[in-house]
Amino acid sequence: MFTAAPDRIHRADVAVVEQTAPDELAGIQALWPAFERAVGLRGRKMYARIDERAHTYTACTPVKPGDESLRLALGTLPGGWYLRGRLAGEPSALYTLIGAGMDALRANAPVDEFRPLVEFYRRHDQIELWVPVTA
Structure with missing residues (x-):
């Protein structure tokens, strides 16, 4: 399933602009096109943050100068x-x-x-899955 053996990484918090939907397929499928239109794709790193306790799926991208005009929520991709x-x-x-990949990592x-x-969309054909672990 994975292209390489899973590895451990340490990330710093990242300030992001974001848009959230319920963590269900229809909500996710509607969220991405709207979010991508709002922020644009050129020069953007795209992430998704999945909060299983709140049952939410959040598309996000690191804040860039001028993003305040987007009128999107600000948030944090936790490190x-x-x-x-x-x-x-x-x-x-x-x-x-994705679902089976997250389960395998867990x-x-x-x-x-x-x-x-976290889902990190490296390219249109590559996704990194990140499962938070205790140190």
Whole structure:
């Protein structure tokens, strides 16, 4: 499933502009096109933050100068230790692997239940999955 063995990474907090929807397929599918239109894709790193306790899915991108005019919420992509796995493939098939990929990562380390899961969209055909772990 993963293109390489999962590894541990440490990330700093990142200030982001964001838009949130319920963590359900229809909400997620409606969220991304609207968010991408609002922020634009050129020069942007795209992330998703999944809060399983609140049942929310948040599309986000690091804040850039001028983003205050977007009228989107400001938030934080939490830092800390994560277990990272990498998926690659064609987008429609790739998205179907995310849930199983997160489950596989969770089985490998004690999960920090107070931080969100993260999807990092490296390219249209590559996604990094980050599961928060205790140090």
